[in-house]
Amino acid sequence: MSRTLSADETCVLVTGGAGFIGSHTVVELLERGYQVVIVDDLSNSSPVAVDRIKTIVGPEAAQNLTFYEANVLDRDALERIFSAHRIDRVIHFAGFKAVGESVQKPLEYYHNNIENTLVLCDVMRQHGCKSIIFSSSATVYGDPDALPLTEESPKKPATNPYGWTKWMIEQILTDFHTADPEWNVVLLRYFNPIGAHPSGLIGEDPKGIPNNLVPYVAQTAIGKRDTVHVFGGDYDTPDGTGVRDYIHVCDLATGHVAALAWMNGKTGVEIFNLGTGTGTSVLEIIRAFSAACGHEIPYVIEDRRAGDVTANYADCTKAREMMGWEAKFDIDDMCRDSWNWQSKNPDGYATAQ
Ligand code: WQD
Numbered sequence: 001m002s003r004t005l006s007a008d009e010t011c012v013l014v015t016g017g018a019g020f021i022g023s024h025t026v027v028e029l030l031e032r033g034y035q036v037v038i039v040d041d042l043s044n045s046s047p048v049a050v051d052r053i054k055t056i057v058g059p060e061a062a063q064n065l066t067f068y069e070a071n072v073l074d075r076d077a078l079e080r081i082f083s084a085h086r087i088d089r090v091i092h093f094a095g096f097k098a099v100g101e102s103v104q105k106p107l108e109y110y111h112n113n114i115e116n117t118l119v120l121c122d123v124m125r126q127h128g129c130k131s132i133i134f135s136s137s138a139t140v141y142g143d144p145d146a147l148p149l150t151e152e153s154p155k156k157p158a159t160n161p162y163g164w165t166k167w168m169i170e171q172i173l174t175d176f177h178t179a180d181p182e183w184n185v186v187l188l189r190y191f192n193p194i195g196a197h198p199s200g201l202i203g204e205d206p207k208g209i210p211n212n213l214v215p216y217v218a219q220t221a222i223g224k225r226d227t228v229h230v231f232g233g234d235y236d237t238p239d240g241t242g243v244r245d246y247i248h249v250c251d252l253a254t255g256h257v258a259a260l261a262w263m264n265g266k267t268g269v270e271i272f273n274l275g276t277g278t279g280t281s282v283l284e285i286i287r288a289f290s291a292a293c294g295h296e297i298p299y300v301i302e303d304r305r306a307g308d309v310t311a312n313y314a315d316c317t318k319a320r321e322m323m324g325w326e327a328k329f330d331i332d333d334m335c336r337d338s339w340n341w342q343s344k345n346p347d348g349y350a351t352a353q
Pocket of ligand 1: 099137138139192213214216229230231
């Protein structure tokens with residue numbers, strides 16, 4: 001049974017805590033008095049993000065943050081961290097996450113995402129910590145039979161190795177609890193996280209050409225890309241383009257704080273959808289971003305992208321009723337904050353180095 005602790009008594013290890021969702025979650029945790037330890041190998045993030053977290057939360061709360069540059073696969077590094085800190089809870093973000101890349105590099109994806117979870121959980125249990133929140137994804141629902149998606153909607157075969165790693169890790173953590181009922185597991189299924197902290201100090205900083213829509217739109221808005229390539233205009237949706245449930249990254253971050261509070265002192269496995277319940281099309285995103293940046297954003301409609309589903313969006317009743325959490329920000333808020341981040345950081349964190 002994980003002990004019931006107050007926030008300021010709780011030390012949370014955040015793997016991948018310098019990344020897009022991780023950094024925003026660390027801000028919310030520190031602002032609520034949690035002690036936070038980040039382990040991140042910076043393979044898809046920057047040390048500047050850690051500095052900016054400290055700037056956002058201020059010097060007093062920043063004293064509760066410890067950062068280790070290390071890979072979660074590195075058992076010795078994890079042993080050192082768990083020996084130096086009494087880790088009460090773990091939020092596990094660290095993992096490769098590019099859908100297209102995963103098709104090209106399945107071995108790297110399975111090794112990194114699956115093995116790092118196994119190493120992490122083994123070191124956790126050796127140190128008496130069995131409380132974990134896992135960064136899962138709506139991708140485990142595959143191509144939905146019915147919308148909106150609830151937590152009871154069937155998991156479908158994934159359409160890429162990235163999706164399979166999320167699918168499999170959910171099963172692995174569930175099996176851990178079956179074998180040892182002391183495990184306390186929360187699986188958070190994110191829909192499409194976008195936006196940035198309103199300060200514009202932290203945000204999404206993909207390496208290379210963005211795989212995801214909104215960072216690509218943002219880079220087009222600042223002139224770094226010539227035009228947005230819309231993958232498909234003939235879907236069975238109101239305007240023919242793909243529909244997704246976009247959620248502000250700050251709402252996603254507060255969802256993790258709500259999950260930490262909810263799981264306090266419990267055991268078991270619980271799944272929550274973290275979305276807004278609203279579907280938005282690609283063209284609607286482009287229009288909203290144009291309004292946020294004050295100028296038109298060029299786009300061209302092309303063929304569909306292999307593996308894409310027509311539409312998905314969440315039913316978030318369970319998170320609202322059980323955790324008292326729901327998303328607050330709308331698409332205009334998300335585009336405003338994404339534009340604010342991108343225009344202040346044209347080259348992401350590299351601008352600051
Ligand atoms: C959104 C919509 C595209 C790019 C994936 C993962 C999910 C999560 C987020 C990682 C779709 C269209 C996209 C572009 C476009 N994982 N699109 N032009 O595929 O819904 O979700 O990323 O963070 O687990 O599955 O997100 O942003 O790639 O696509 O038209 O240049 O935008 O067809 O309709 P996706 P996405």
